[in-house]
Amino acid sequence: MIIDCHGHYTTAPQSLTDFRDAQIAALKDPAQTPSRASLKISDDQIRDSLENAQLKLQRERGSDLTVFSPRASTMAHHVGTEATSLEWSQISNDLIERVVGLYPKNFVGVCMLPQSPGASLEGSVRELERCAKMGFIGANLNPDPSGGNWTSRPLTDRFWYPIYEKLVELDMPAMVHVSSSCNANFHATGAHYINADTTAFMQFIQGDLFKDFPTLRLIIPHGGGAVPYHWGRYRGLAQDMKRPPLDTHVMKNVFFDTCVYHQPGIDLLLKVIPVENILFGSEMVGAVRGVDPTTGQYYDDTRRYIDNSALSAGDKQRIFEENAYRVYPRLKARLRQQ
């Protein structure tokens, strides 16, 4: 079985976008406030949105199950208030739950959280609990709810502890994943995403988060940002800063996915990062949708790169499947229900 740990519902029906547009318009003009009842999406519309996209690509590429969450770029926690984020999170997560209900063999849910700049994480804790009850197996945690202005505190700050406590209690991991950027310096998928991954890892080196939460598991997507390429820099910085070695200080708790869109990048990842810290991911349908003219294959068909790598069959299986059971313990329970 091949488990893709990183898929977003980037192809949701237009009426979801329309609702969100109205919700945003209502921030300036409350008369436009949409009612939740007005958002009507039929099961067939959900099926249509997936059959020629994620489900087709699963079949073509030979993956079985996608760990599926609301579209990352439209989480946009920086838009509106905490109440805006809460409503949008509930709607987005409920839609994921419907996807999972329609295709329980193809998808399992991960939720977005109703974060908002300056707001406490109480609402996020409640939404995480609600989603856990629906069968979700993890959450996406945005380290920068301000959308590229980076006004929040580092992930090692006690501000974040309530959500970590709940994640540990529920035995769920979080993927550290920013949303769109309202800072013109940062292209979302080309800079903000990768920078956030790199930033989070360095925060973990500086802090002692995993002393306080020894069983917390955090996934850094997009192959860990810049980290594997600069693995010597990070080992060296930790050493200069008299931090413990990375393998005990960070790598018992942090995992990288394989959303790296060329063979040499994946080869580097597999060479420098221990196999037990790598989860298969493709982010499809996501940041890069085209075909690489140098290979004739989709850039984000990351299974090919792992298939073509020098890893043993056993190590490939760890990345494709087995590691996911360790990182997402609720996944196995969920699969047993079927």
Place this chain on the structure above:
Amino acid sequence: MIIDCHGHYTTAPQSLTDFRDAQIAALKDPAQTPSRASLKISDDQIRDSLENAQLKLQRERGSDLTVFSPRASTMAHHVGTEATSLEWSQISNDLIERVVGLYPKNFVGVCMLPQSPGASLEGSVRELERCAKMGFIGANLNPDPSGGNWTSRPLTDRFWYPIYEKLVELDMPAMVHVSSSCNANFHATGAHYINADTTAFMQFIQGDLFKDFPTLRLIIPHGGGAVPYHWGRYRGLAQDMKRPPLDTHVMKNVFFDTCVYHQPGIDLLLKVIPVENILFGSEMVGAVRGVDPTTGQYYDDTRRYIDNSALSAGDKQRIFEENAYRVYPRLKARLRQQ
């Protein structure tokens, strides 16, 4: 000859730091304003600061000439006003000129610019001209003078054009290099530096800077941030965005250094980035100062990684020396004077 394109004067005498501390204290208490005349650094103090550091490492590692600029982390353009930055830049650049005067075979100067958040680049243009007259061969350009708050415009914005016009006129390149971070989210050398490199490259993909400045040359340090590791992502994003291929759109004008502190990282860089776009750099004495216990060698002894790579002798020589003459045309003139 081996030319290290990336060295900062990180070991300058204590009295320079004392002057800067007084300058910063004077922002709140003008009575503490230090006079420039009070800053006294003897030639012997300069020699002492280099002999057991950069010069020793040049000898030990077998590099010949370092392209040398003021300490990057202490540029701190976010501190004080434009006047603060101007005074600090002039002092810092003058000190580099003295280093070059004492060791003309070992160092050649690159200047810092008196940038300041919100300030125009007129002062930077004037300082660049002044430094060009002193024999400097390039400049460090900070894409985020706010120090981690990213309040300025992208590097492709017309705001930056005055400095590009002057760089082109003087036939000097700039290294895109941020300074320290006053944003607690970003560790300077572990996140802010690498993020800025990644961010700048993506800005170049989005914009059309090199249409307007076809001869402008910009160096992205630290091995190009995350870019080579995510080369497939960047090629794919450019393609999805209907931008021209990277080789014509960006790579006629952008160069990466080799400040990547482990063999697999350098191997990736050399594999995916054309040799003509790579300049030897070590950043010594810089971000990472320790010895890698897995190799018994200094992390930042980047010459070893290139020596150990699979490149041909000719390609190594391009990276070690020849590319530098193309990127820094004033370097050859400077060497001929000796």
